[in-house]
Amino acid sequence: MTTNPVHPTGTPGQPWGDAERALWLSRQVRQRSYVDDVVVRVDRLRGRFGVEQYGEVSYPPDRYPLFALRSRGWDDALPCALVTGGVHGYETSGVHGALQFLETAAERYAGRVNLLVAPCISPWAYERIHRWNANAVDPNRSFRADSPAAESAALMQLVAPWRARFALHIDLHETTDSDESEFRPALAARDGKPFEPGGIPDGFYTVGDAANPQLDFQRAIIEAVARVTHIAPADDKGEIIGSPVVAEGVILYDFRPLGLCAGVTDARYTTTTEVYPDSPRVTPQQCCDAQVAAVCAALDFALAHDGEARRV
Numbered sequence: 001m002t003t004n005p006v007h008p009t010g011t012p013g014q015p016w017g018d019a020e021r022a023l024w025l026s027r028q029v030r031q032r033s034y035v036d037d038v039v040v041r042v043d044r045l046r047g048r049f050g051v052e053q054y055g056e057v058s059y060p061p062d063r064y065p066l067f068a069l070r071s072r073g074w075d076d077a078l079p080c081a082l083v084t085g086g087v088h089g090y091e092t093s094g095v096h097g098a099l100q101f102l103e104t105a106a107e108r109y110a111g112r113v114n115l116l117v118a119p120c121i122s123p124w125a126y127e128r129i130h131r132w133n134a135n136a137v138d139p140n141r142s143f144r145a146d147s148p149a150a151e152s153a154a155l156m157q158l159v160a161p162w163r164a165r166f167a168l169h170i171d172l173h174e175t176t177d178s179d180e181s182e183f184r185p186a187l188a189a190r191d192g193k194p195f196e197p198g199g200i201p202d203g204f205y206t207v208g209d210a211a212n213p214q215l216d217f218q219r220a221i222i223e224a225v226a227r228v229t230h231i232a233p234a235d236d237k238g239e240i241i242g243s244p245v246v247a248e249g250v251i252l253y254d255f256r257p258l259g260l261c262a263g264v265t266d267a268r269y270t271t272t273t274e275v276y277p278d279s280p281r282v283t284p285q286q287c288c289d290a291q292v293a294a295v296c297a298a299l300d301f302a303l304a305h306d307g308e309a310r311r312v
């Protein structure tokens with residue numbers, strides 16, 4: 001895309017203050033229901049998994065209980081794996097993919113791994129199909145001490161007791177056309193910076209940790225997802241979203257310095273999935289299937305390499 005959309009909120013070159021944030025908030029419209037789409041499905045899983053409300057986010061008059069599901073028969077002798085979805089609420093297959101994994105595949109791993117799944121970390125944004133929370137803060141830049149995002153702080157608190165016990169963390173995301181048409185312009189406007197157009201890759205990719213890339217692990221996920229949907233090619237600079245492609249469909253980010261969710265544990269195997277839902281070649285169901293394929297491939301790889309992975 002080469003258009004340079006001008007974001008309607010604020011004055012170019014000036015970061016938003018309280019008035020601009022309030023104006024932005026007033027323009028956000030609830031478009032779908034967290035209760036209908038997520039809480040109902042979580043409730044149906046209560047017989048099969050332990051369900052815990054690990055926090056609540058409150059943007060009056062709206063309140064959102066936060067739910068995590070864990071394996072029945074949690075066993076301290078087993079490694080732990082964390083699956084997170086909906087850190088970016090608009091990235092639908094991250095949320096629905098995490099739920100589909102629980103409904104269709106998670107029990108296959110019973111007795112081998114303790115699963116902890118938080119399917120929708122940012123419910124306010126899920127309902128408004130937005131990237132940020134109601135304070136115009138990106139939860140996926142906020143996994144840090146004294147987090148400015150309640151959504152991120154709640155997950156960090158949930159994970160803290162097992163932080164060193166996790167062998168795996170897979171964080172489920174999408175890269176969408178609206179990243180370029182809406183959310184990157186909004187970010188530039190919020191921060192008073194010029195908007196620099198970029199490209200949206202056509203296909204699935206993963207983001208590994210620059211400090212711990214685990215490329216064989218990333219490759220195993222790409223191989224599994226390639227059977228469900230196409231993998232994003234590198235652009236003419238050999239990059240995906242401005243980062244060098246280090247293996248087919250794999251780029252690396254600095255998880256911890258950037259405050260990314262995927263840096264929230266000390267797991268040996270960590271990744272962020274990026275499904276592309278706007279391709280004419282995929283359906284919403286295929287996007288969810290791609291997320292489930294990624295989770296299963298990640299678990300299979302981590303469990304096969306468990307001896308190396310354990311950090312008990």
Ligand SMILES: [Zn+2]
Pocket residue numbers: 088091140173174
């Ligand atoms: Zn995302």
